[in-house]
Amino acid sequence: MADIRNDPVVVIGLGRFGTSLALELTRRGTEVLAIDHRPKVVQSLAGQITHIATADATDLEALRQLGVPDFYRAVLAIGSDLEASILTASLLVELEIDDIWAKAVTRQHGRILSRLGVKHVVFPEHDMGERVAHLVSGRLLDYMEVDEDFALVKTRPPRDYVGTPLGRSNLRRKYGVTIVAVKSPGERFTYATADTELTYDDVIIVSGSTEEIERFAELP
Ligand code: ADP
Numbered sequence: 001m002a003d004i005r006n007d008p009v010v011v012i013g014l015g016r017f018g019t020s021l022a023l024e025l026t027r028r029g030t031e032v033l034a035i036d037h038r039p040k041v042v043q044s045l046a047g048q049i050t051h052i053a054t055a056d057a058t059d060l061e062a063l064r065q066l067g068v069p070d071f072y073r074a075v076l077a078i079g080s081d082l083e084a085s086i087l088t089a090s091l092l093v094e095l096e097i098d099d100i101w102a103k104a105v106t107r108q109h110g111r112i113l114s115r116l117g118v119k120h121v122v123f124p125e126h127d128m129g130e131r132v133a134h135l136v137s138g139r140l141l142d143y144m145e146v147d148e149d150f151a152l153v154k155t156r157p158p159r160d161y162v163g164t165p166l167g168r169s170n171l172r173r174k175y176g177v178t179i180v181a182v183k184s185p186g187e188r189f190t191y192a193t194a195d196t197e198l199t200y201d202d203v204i205i206v207s208g209s210t211e212e213i214e215r216f217a218e219l220p
Helices: 016-027 039-045 060-065 082-094 107-116 124-137 171-175 210-217
Strands: 009-012 032-036 051-054 073-076 099-103 120-122 142-147 150-155 178-183 203-209
Touching: 009 016, 016 032, 016 039, 032 039, 039 051, 060 082, 073 082, 082 099, 082 107, 107 120, 124 142, 150 210, 171 178, 171 210, 203 210
Parallel strands: 009 032, 009 073, 032 051, 073 099, 099 120
Antiparallel strands: 142 150, 150 203, 178 203
């Protein structure tokens, strides 16, 4: 099977999200066709993205002329204009683009996109807000929800778990969480084992359900 990871991607809507996505894909060596209906935005990005065009994405003929039907993957990054987002999504589905990603601003918006046949709906503002809430309200250094109820966090070890081999800490039984990796100052992350003894200065990666991780992260 062909490796699709480096297939060209069409990015529609060059607001903050679409622009940073298109530039990052370009930086990683992926060919991008970026489309926006604001000529000024297109001009300001010309030269930084492989192919870039001014067009109204709700116009089926315009999408055809740009060769959009030949793409395997598309990212629809129009968020605030709900009508344009929905119309464009239905055109991408009609054009039988296999892998469609779309940004949604609200849950309802996301539901409509999914019903239209968009495979991957993302909620960048909502997800980032949740993530930052975890960071500002606790001891967490980083937080990533990998599924609705499962997270990976970067934090410091609670006092009671310093100096005891993890194998004897009963962490999983008591809190339902697992310490996956440990980083001592000046070193790289290594996998935690039953013999690992944590120090106050270590940084750890912990996995578990969101609720269990929050309980663990509140330990002094
Ligand atoms: P962000 O919050 O990431 O900045 P926006 O939803 O505000 O995202 O930006 C969406 C982008 O999509 C804007 O640059 C806008 O010009 C573009 N856009 C909106 N409607 C269309 C359309 N019909 N065709 C092409 N581009 C569009």
